[in-house]
Amino acid sequence: MEPVVRLRGICKEFPGVMAVDGVDLDILPGEVHVVAGENGAGKSTLMKLLSQVERPTAGEIYISGERVEFHGPGHAQRLGVAMVYQEFALAPHLSVAENLFLGREPGRGGFVDRRAEKEEARGLLERVGLEVDPDRLVSTLTVAEQQRVEIAKALAIDAKVVIMDEPTATLAEKEIEELFGVIRDLTSQGRAVLYISHRLDEIFRIADRVTVMRDGKVVATLPVEELDEAKLVRLMVGREIGNLYPRPETQIGDVLLRVRGLSRGERLRDCSFEVRAGEILGFAGLVGAGRTELARAVFGADPVDAGEIELEGRRLRIRKPQDAIEAGIGYLTEDRKGEGLALQLGIDQNITLASLPARFGFIGLGRERSIAERRREQLNIRTPSVRRKVQVLSGGNQQKVVVARWLETRARVLFFDEPARGIDVGAKAEMFALIGELAREGRGIVLISSYLPELINMCDRILVMRDGSVAGVLEREEFSEERIIALATGVKETV
Amino acid sequence: MSQTTATGRTLGATLREHLSDVVSQLAAAGALIVVFVFLSIASPNFLTADNLFNVGTQTAVTAVIAIGMTLVIITAGIDLSVGSVAALSGVMGVMMMVDLGLPVPLAILGGTLVGAVCGLVNGLLISVAGLNPFIATLGMLSVARGLVYIVSDAQAVFGTPDSFRLLGQGVFVGGIPIPVVVILVVAVAGYVVLSRTKLGRYAYAIGSNVEAARLSGIPIRRYLTAVYVISGALAGFGGMIASSRVASGQPNFGMGLELDVIAAAVIGGASLFGGQGTVLGTLIGAFLIALIRNGAVLLDVNIFYQQVIIGVVIWLAVMWDQYRRRRLAAASE
Amino acid sequence: MSQTTATGRTLGATLREHLSDVVSQLAAAGALIVVFVFLSIASPNFLTADNLFNVGTQTAVTAVIAIGMTLVIITAGIDLSVGSVAALSGVMGVMMMVDLGLPVPLAILGGTLVGAVCGLVNGLLISVAGLNPFIATLGMLSVARGLVYIVSDAQAVFGTPDSFRLLGQGVFVGGIPIPVVVILVVAVAGYVVLSRTKLGRYAYAIGSNVEAARLSGIPIRRYLTAVYVISGALAGFGGMIASSRVASGQPNFGMGLELDVIAAAVIGGASLFGGQGTVLGTLIGAFLIALIRNGAVLLDVNIFYQQVIIGVVIWLAVMWDQYRRRRLAAASE
Amino acid sequence: ACAEVREQGGGQQGGGEGQQGPIELAVVPKAVGFDFWETVREGAVCAARRAEGEVDVQWDGVAQETDVTGQVNLLQNFITQGVDGLVYAATDARVLHDVTRQALDQGITVVNIDSGTDPQPENVPVFATDNVAAAERATEYLVEQLGPDGGKVAFIPFQPGTATNDTRTQGFKNVLEENPQVELVAEQSSESNYNRALQVTEDILTAHPDLDAIYAANEPGVLGAAEAVRSAGKAGEIIIVGWDTAPDELKAVREGVVSALIAQNPFRMGYDGVNAAVRMIRTGEQVEGGDTGAILVTKENIDDPEVQRVLKPSCENPPVEDQ
């Protein structure tokens, strides 16, 4: 079979980094080709080379057997390469419909046929199962909704190959199933799907072939049948990884954080919960259930209408994040680029942002440096120097920088909102080990995740949200995916 | 709103979101009405046809240029050169009539083209050479002013044919001043461009998220250049209106005009961070500024206090806008 | 560079990355050197101690204010009011000496405080009322200019004690003009603030990602206000230097100064999108502008051509910066 | 249709009938915020106070002399407001002619001060200094001081393109043309800004260490030149001749830093302008305009009572012709 995409000796060098190093790759029509690898392995960069966002330093790209020259992303689209980006490429001030057809508006003579646009948009949104008005501004959508707009946008192109860079990072099980439906739909039409993910189970559910990358090079390309989890992980990280979810045996102590009756308009309704010392409490729920909202409300990031918050028995008055941080509460945002990182600042500066070592307004630069070095060691942040700008790190390494920031605050209670988003298996294991470690130190941890295995393996209790309110709390012995989904959807268990 | 269907809710939400675009205009319009009513009461001469025509005529230059500026601001850019470019175009356009003997309409077009060329230089500096819009147009502010002095030897150019006066001083059928008609025509054109054309759409997209626009395959450079050409052309056209008002080319025209023009756009809800702005809002902003200046004279407010008042009104108009937007956001929860 | 160890390469890379911060400064410095060498050849009187001290003295006002502006620009803000605020502070400071009989150092402090108060108003409008910095300070540009006319009745204020001349015209031990010493002191202070203090760090953080800064518990409002207070105070101090230079308070001082000041910062590598900017770069930018103006007079360039030249030089300096940055990126591929 | 409305509006006050009630006058300088115009205002207010019956003076102007359009707008607003008389200084002779016409069509009395229009309507008197003649006189003085060998002179204009600047330049250059021994070596604008004038003069002194004289076209230019010459230690060596009479300029004359200043009589412009307007409105008679005069102030004559009367005008002892 003639490959739709053929890459030969493709290289891309960034200052000091050989991001992609002599890659050969064939993509066949109708296959789901997964690209796996650690953070910074070069997956996203490789995809950007194919979609002509980046210009290769060397190598040749063939699409349908024809050698293609670099002419920018518009050219790639015309050749039939569609891409769903890891970091969103949406214009927040434009509506959903406008975003879907950005650059390819229906109409003629420079005019846009808005009616046709809206009509076609409806169809696309239906295909990805997104029930939003095409006239809504993208800025008012949740991260997950935006993700699906991204996917719909890729579908709008009559593509030979659709690239998806971690499309499920913000999706919950139900949406993932829908997405897989879309993917199967595409492949059945003979289109190829290039798929990047850090979630191993997904890889085995969807892949036809898997290419593993490490340090910019292709380690292997294998049919999925020849792989198992252990082998895949070994190929990716070059070593064995023991337990993915190393949950420590911890001593659960007194109640640290007690939240009662927190309400915020229609988004949060009378939410109460408590977190104990040494405990990992999970927040489960469908996308848009209000988990993020609840964490942000406790943290003081959004104003609330009513509710009480107590930390170690003391009543807190939290009006802004600063109050929460001073009281000993930390919150790791789900949108690291938009809300987490100051991209132009150094790694060290980002790490100390919430806990600047300073006296009389002057920063202890030496101390800052050693703090950053220590965290780099501890979290294995891959960078030649902590003074590099965060901008140039891979997604996973960026995430570790944010984690490091909150570790530095010595918070008593930490909210992790989708902490594993975009993190590779190795790093994920390290990070969950770290979360466990934090719990063992006697902190209270809230783990928000859309990925149930993470919650089930890591948590002591799981709080399930539905429609802005607490649908129920499950103890460890009650844990099961079915039960959580039942609570989250409000459907009675069928078992 | 207790019992609404799911569709009802999303529809309502959508409406509200789009209202938030309208809110700035409402805020500015509110300020406009307040000032209007106040002046009607405070000055017996305010509500006369003559005076209102005066205000309309006086607004024309600012409004026309501000519509171009709105387009620029939507792309997260800025055009500081409009005042100088208007002067250069005005003077060169008049010279085309006087020295080259071009017919009036052709000379008006010529002046407008001079503006467009300045805009083209701005656009190329920004999109090809990659200069920050602030810097590129700041340079043009200086260059165009120098050029107008050089071509005119810093002397006003007189001797325009009488028919040239029509543009800035003429009256249309129905007694409406031609400058007011010009405002309307340019505004409608601006509205159509912003809401129905690719150019407008891409302007919003570029201003909203330039990376997204690039990844969507929009030829950023081309459209960005076009935006500055339009702004330059409208500045040039505004310069011709100003020249017609005084039946001469004035090399000193338009100093500080850029601030009025930008203020008009921003009072009308355009965001300097890009992605936001409407023609209607800008128009209202331009009229608000003109009205304040007119009222200050009618009420014999000392010019020094006028400056203070204009500053404070700009603050209040935009503050009110912010407040309304915030309340709206809160209400929609 | 063919045979380097991995560590060597990564170290080099890091260095190169940090160089890219320095590159703007180098570009501006390069332009500075080009202009410098050119003038040394073209004008026999350029390379004299007297003239260089003159240039230094003439730069003082722009440089001092530009350092405050750099801080503001780093937070992704802008302060358009510096020219008016400098005039208001200069006039009020002089009035404190002349009318209230305050001792000179106190009056200088007083003028600086007037600037700080204007900055406070800016800061509160921006951080509490949530106004866009462009609008808030545009309003202040108008308000402060109106106020200076009101307090001075638009008359220059004369009659300062002789000792007041020291600040702008005095000479330090070693024959260095006091304004040059002032530049150095303010620059060092600015450098320390930007690189070693919370204020500086938070300014970069706010400019780089304000939401991340807020969620990291940084009291945005307080620091943002402080930044504008500093900018206002430095504008006020700059106004006092200007007043001392002419031994009087001039209500017309500083019109258009904001553009020079912003140009200095941006030529020096500050990004109007925030998160980037250094004191050294800004200083170089300020000197570059002063040098061009100085050279134009030395060579008796027609005033009209001067405007064109200044515009073009601003373009070239920033373009060269862009080019260098790009080459740097390319070289490291 | 529009023109009809205007004529009706003006009809009430037309004809030769004098108006006896309170009079409302708008007095509009080229710009507010300069010593000169403030003195014009004092003269105008003084005349209004001394006039018979009630005369109300509205004083308003644009912020910069270059803002021609701004002044047109301002005057049009006054016309719509229906003032009885308009006393103003035209920022641009040709442009403002139209506005004058418009006012006259509405039956508003118009008087020009400082600068008239082109053409000047017969029924609009002008009270102004003859700028060209005064500049010529001052330059002749400068040439005389330089002696027969002549020397190098620098020129500090303030705002190219404005009538005042250009007439003062014209007079200066007229005399230079007749005296080739005097060489013009530098021409740099002060932009009407003291600090800028100072910088520019400093730089000119650097470029021309052998400079002999400076001619400055307005107050900031004179002050800047004086200050630069003073701090270069060349006070008295370099002849400075210029315009206007701000206190520090006069001080510099006494110190010998500045050789001569052209003193106009702005008080009288305001005074005569308002007087003429009032008379024309009250009696319906035509009034002739006139030269308000200019004197060359030097160290020698600065304390003469006649000179002092112009320099320190007061309503008690106004520097005007006998009424």
Ligand SMILES: Nc1ncnc2c1ncn2[C@@H]1O[C@H](COP(=O)(O)OP(=O)(O)OP(=O)(O)O)[C@@H](O)[C@H]1O
């Ligand atoms: N624009 C850039 N400038 C400099 N270096 C870059 C740039 N983009 C990527 N890199 C570097 O290239 C390498 C590959 O990055 P890439 O984003 O392709 O990794 P990835 O495999 O997608 O990782 P992740 O799973 O974390 O998304 C990393 O070391 C990264 O730091």
Ligand SMILES: Nc1ncnc2c1ncn2[C@@H]1O[C@H](COP(=O)(O)OP(=O)(O)OP(=O)(O)O)[C@@H](O)[C@H]1O
């Ligand atoms: N800015 C916004 N404008 C309008 N609606 C919003 C906004 N942010 C959140 N919502 C709505 O509030 C609800 C809760 O969203 P939230 O982000 O808290 O959900 P979540 O459970 O954290 O889901 P996710 O998996 O996306 O993090 C959703 O219905 C969402 O549509």
Ligand SMILES: [Mg+2]
């Ligand atoms: Mg990636």
Ligand SMILES: [Mg+2]
């Ligand atoms: Mg969430």
